Amino acid sequence: MTEPNMAVSIAGVTLKNPVMTASGTFGSGMEYSEFFDLSKLGAVVTKGVADVPWAGNPTPRVCETASGMLNAIGLQNPGIDVFCERDLPFLRKYDTNIIVNVCGHSKEEYLRVVDRLADEEGVALLEINISCPNVKQGGIAFGTDPRAVEEITRAVKARAKQPIIMKLSPNVTDIKVMAKAAEAGGADAISLINTLTGMKIDIERGRFALANRTGGLSGPAIKPVAVRMVYEASGAVSIPVIGMGGITCADDAIEFMMAGARAVSVGTANFRNPTVTVEIAEGIRDFLVRKNIPDVGEIIGCVR
Amino acid sequence: MVKEIAEVVYQSEIATDIYSMLLKVTFARDAVPGQFVSLYSADGSRLLPRPISICETDAGSGTIRLVYRIAGKGTKEFSGLEGGDRIEILGPLGNGFPIDEYKDKRVLLVGGGIGIPPLLCCADSLEEPVFAVGYRSETYLLEDLKKRGEVHVATEDGSLGTAGNVIDAIKADSVKADVIMSCGPMPMLRALKAYAAEAGIPCYVSMEERMACGIGVCLGCVCGTEHVDEHSHVNNARICKDGPVFDAKEVTL
Ligand SMILES: Cc1cc2nc3c(=O)[nH]c(=O)nc-3n(C[C@H](O)[C@H](O)[C@H](O)COP(=O)(O)OP(=O)(O)OC[C@H]3O[C@@H](n4cnc5c(N)ncnc54)[C@H](O)[C@@H]3O)c2cc1C
Ligand SMILES: Cc1cc2nc3c(=O)[nH]c(=O)nc-3n(C[C@H](O)[C@H](O)[C@H](O)COP(=O)(O)O)c2cc1C
Ligand code: FES
16 A cells, blocks of 8 residues: 555644644653654644743642643743744754744733744744643633633734634533634634643642642543543534544544544653654554555544 | 663662662663663553662663662552563663762762662762761661761661761761762751851752653753753753752752
């Protein structure tokens, strides 16, 4: 059989394969570039960046849970200026798409980042994080109210030069409502899921395991929830859906795609295996070959 | 920095719940004193790395020695490994002690509790190492230390050396040094920082924090710093990447 087509397209941007990194689990790629060639990825999604540096939360910020982890980093980041001067030039050296994940406490803060990125060469897409459970204002506050989702989406869309992906929170009663709100606001794509709010108590010390008390649950533990939400969201909207949550291997990625994801992001699994993303891309290809499927597009949403 | 499957050459229990493990790795010659490795559980439900300091390296045989205490499920699992078994490892990680700068100086290597192991490889690169070590009661690695230099001991119950902590031992034995390099519990590091400031000598501390990536990506393992850090331009350095060794003056303890 001839080589299957692995490319997918999101809002006019072609990804050479459907595998990208999940924001916050890959930095700006520098550390992982010591393990493999970032050009092998469909896209690199960078850590959330705000208009100014954010110090993040007190420690402990991470802890392990069964087949998962909780994090409450609190979006520590160097701010958009350092990001544009240091991280973007680094990423431009690679033949991959750069997707910048944007965070803020208010609409104005999101817009400042979006404006600053307008003329930055090589930024293919923006991913707007309206779903971080670890910052008090902004973040998830926008992501759990459909009117707020639509409003922030519209405001960002009006200013952004690049197509926008709205990153949705799973901490809602009905993900379809949020997906539709993002679509109504003009989103070019949606991505999900961000982490599920959780808590762990250290019983020996009689204290919260995380200084922030609550944190976001990620890793294989959340995968079935994520697959279900990707399935529901992709059935509710006609814009592309990027699926994530607990992906550790090609089989997981294929599951998300069959549920309706056009591309997938791999997060926590990077911590365990630095080359997991390229292994997943290769594994998807091998699956297509084995099943005699000429185009990866054929598996997207094939289970209905 | 490589991720690989290492072979366990040998493992033994050297004190109650404290294990010494010799691993064959490809990076033994690259490791410097104060660096650590991440060990991974064979149980897929335990995702995160267990950071363990490098205790000794032998470039010739391509081995590293780790000494660790059973602290939970992961280390319990590792303690069951025997010669010939395999384990996932990532290393060497972080920045070590500024050994070269103080090679020919009188360096006081201070360790408390399970912070003693990395002092061994420090001593192996120094001309005149002096140790001050604190134990609760039962000692471990003491013979290894004595082979390398002068040792001042403190035990909490007074069963050996000075009764009390390492600072008590340093004071009781009037130990003099040009610089301090240390690893151990936070209260000890805090006391050492104050002691070194008073004595007017530099002090380097090896820090500990919960880690998720171990390579500087997730920003899980930060500690407060005096100056704006290189990475995020706030006052939070990454212990796994910018540390674990810091100038005590530079970090909030
Ligand atoms: C840089 C560094 C070097 C270290 N060197 C040594 C050493 O040489 N010898 C030694 O005995 N111990 C060392 N530790 C502590 C060691 O990492 C923990 O004891 C170990 O991770 C416990 O794992 P567990 O699965 O047995 O415990 P669990 O409590 O079951 O672990 C649960 C989670 O918490 C993490 N965790 C628990 N305790 C600690 C801790 N103190 N520091 C960081 N993470 C922790 C684990 O990695 C794991 O992700 C070091 C820690 C750091 C940060
Ligand atoms: C340590 C850590 C940091 C994260 N930081 C961000 C972030 O800055 N912005 C964001 O949109 N999502 C962030 N996330 C969420 C991930 O991008 C992803 O949505 C989530 O972890 C689920 O995927 P996973 O199970 O593959 O990790 C973070 C997750 C982790 C574990
Ligand atoms: S453990 Fe991820 S930055 Fe240190």
